[in-house]
Amino acid sequence: MTQTEPDMRPDALQKPFTPGAPSNDPELESYPETVSGPVPLELTDRRTAEFVEEWRNASYNCYSSGHKFCREVCPVMQVTRNESWTPTAFHANVVAMEKGELEIADIAEDYVNCTQCGACELRCPNTLFTGDFYKFRTRTVDVVKAVRALAVESGVHQPNWQTWNERTNDRTHEPVLGETEISQENVRNWAEGLDIPIGGDTVLFVDCEAAFYRTAVPRAVAQILQKAGYEFGLMGEQWCCGGPAAEMGYVDQAKRFARHNLDNWRSTGTKRLLVLDPHDYISFTEDYPKYFGAEFDIEVVLVVEVLADLLAQGKLTPTVPVDRTITYHDPCRLNKRKGIWEEPRQILRAIPGLTFHDVDRVTQWSYCSGGGGGLPVEKPELTAAISEKRLGHAAELGVDTLVSACPWSERPLSEAGDAKDIDVIDIHELFAESLGITVGGSRGTVGDKRCGGGGCGGGGCS
């Protein structure tokens, strides 16, 4: 007996079949549908109705799975263990909104609890199953951004985000130094003495955190490029990329900033953008093309990829040994969001003197600094807890240094590193040191703990 043998009245449903196949029994089309389905709810709020229309199916893909594989890799979930702040909840809320059970005012505050690292999307069975073949990816980060935008449009603000974005708007840069004044006047101060022209074919874009706080990073990048004979300039009038505003839901502001930057590149004839910060890299490769469509024809290049390339071509050869035992922190926006993990390791492996205890990129899906997605602005205690957890992983390896490639991660990681006596250094700073460059600049108020070896050469290193 096989299963395909019907033993009662022949019926097309009594054997396996492929729905839609031309060879199917026509009877399959003849069964009447007896379920009328729920009456769709008319949502009275126009914005919510549009939002739900756009996102319901994306969220339903998660809701109907219910597997929650994302949960234990989510950096926020790992430190809070609160199911209301999980990727699954972020999708389920959208389904509940469609059913009229929840409103934006009910859910907005929960969506603060996300660094937009993308781990959940990678760990999602839906992505894992089909991602390799069809590049499908569960869209949790986009849902979080969309809910935050809906909240702002609906007048539901998170107090610290609101202030942060107002101040960013006033100064054209993020208020990364707190009360210390920052403005257009000092956005290029980090480059003092490096003799970098303004404008040109290729421009180096420096994010707010690096330009004002961790100035050793852009100084390292600029001097490495100069050493390799790579020509580049600085922006005529650089504003914040607008990415953080977009991440926190202030989309109009983000677009205004983007417009300014694009116009400014046009005015200096710029065709290529060098980006050292992973967050900017997301803005320029994902947000700007969405805002401007075909009008955005600027080539966007990630510095760490350029450097790996220059290294491979023999145009940069690190020769100064660096006596450190390190591990590498895969920045979420490179590893989890963009799949960039190989080039930083190529650079680190080329540096003489290093002892490198690497942790593979998949294990690092569940690592994060907590510094992204506006979390430190609204919930610094969660950022600190996430960084502390990350440093705990590093400490288990017995390293003295954690190397990152993302300026936004380095402040919270450095603070957590202080407690464990682990130094946090940027990959560009480290590479510059091995190329014999005296970097200068500042590694921030909590970095610079291990400068005795003459390596970091930072201005804040006295």
Next chain:
Amino acid sequence: MRRGWLFVTTLERPSTDLVDRVVERLRGVLRPDQILTSKTDRYNRARVPAPFPVHRWRERVPDLAVLPETTEEVAAVVSIANELRCPVVPRDGGTGLTDGAVPLHGGIVVDVKRMNRIHELDLENRTVTVGTGINMLKLNEQLAKHGLIYPDDPASYPCSLVGGRIGTSGWSLIGSRYGHTRDLVLSFDFVLPTGEILHVGDGAGGKISKSSSGYQLKHLFMGHQGTLGIATKATLKLYPKPEAELSPFWAFDDYDAAYRFTGALARAGVATFAGAVLFDEYKVAYLRRDDEAYIPQPADVRALTCAVLYGWEDEVRVGGKRLFRIAKEHGARYLGDEISEGDWAARHDRYATPLHGRTKAGQVVPMSWHCEDAAVNYTDVPAVTKAWHEIVADLRRKTDVFDDWGMFAYTSADTGVDYLTEIDVGIWEQRLDDAAWAMWVKAKRDIAAAALAHGGSISACHGSCREGEVDLVPRELGRGFDVMLGVKRMLDPNNIMNPGKYLLDLAYQGDVSAQLAELRGPS
């Protein structure tokens, strides 16, 4: 028999006044961040992946949730609930396929996820003691450093928690080699519905794996779906992390041949044999049409068997040789190393299933995956398989809300005596209404009845307390169900612990012999 007349979900919930008093009292034993009362906090603790009537979400929403961090805090919360007569629903991972963690009468959800510490790792005795809020994958990340593994391996391995495994008496995919949750959990701390704390295991509990002292109470406090209390801290058995994995897949022209071969593998008595899985013809047809990860096979491949072996490389190698010899005798076509390893990774490591199905005419629609299970003896697996497909075909005659995604049968034990038999049903939840939900509940009852009719048990791994199937539990357990009622009444005098589940409300209704007789039907 009038069906389902007993199991009408009543909507009686704690009054607003009672909820206020509960919250007030909880503030005396928990920090503010451990008491959650917002709408999202409650809506996101109302459901699990079990089939869920989305259109009736509101009825399942609890009144508040708490996040205790110690056994004592759990006990304090439960004491208050018992004193004020407020329902308590334990929630661990919330990944179950029955609805143990779904509140039916509102109340307090006790969410144990913060109790995820490793309290003690005993390398000499090979045990670990953990908070029940820990996930097995996260635990194994820590154990791997010591070359050890806690081999409780459900489909929800990356997200379910040790406490939920205790509350459901979970089934493990590699249980034929390592045993299931009941075998792997040595003992645990448990908060009773009165708030008293019990330590339960074999005899004295602790790290004892076998005792003949006293009643064997451990099993009583496993698999109760949260109706008897809350496990808070557990001591687990550990094994050496396997050095080798072998996961061969074999193809067959038809189901019968694959079925005979699966039985032969399970009966072979190979010590490293951790399980076999039989894919029936509907399953292969489904994978072929809708599973993006399916590696295309010739059209004459209609059924599959896979086996998995774990252990040291030398023992897996010889065990594997024996299985391949059996394969040859059965005319099994080996799919090769690459497909075998890839497919096992897709089914096991990644565990997922496509989240779309099709209407009968072929339109692709978003569907959730629902798995109905039973424990069935080897000799009855084909008959149950046939009966279940007919039940789902009957659903499809009426509507495109349901799709038949085929069946798996998995070995439960190392001798091949019984199988976890599962049928996967796609449900187009966006289309669910009362009529479709009623069809589904009836189908579930029929699925359970078919398993019982063939000498099986309603569930090998999920539990059997959901609407529909639960009506058949008194029939399945016979006199044992009366004992359940007695135990429930004794341990939970005020019926506060997960009320409404498993027909246990009957425990508080005096003489229910007439109701039970009707539920059991003619013998």
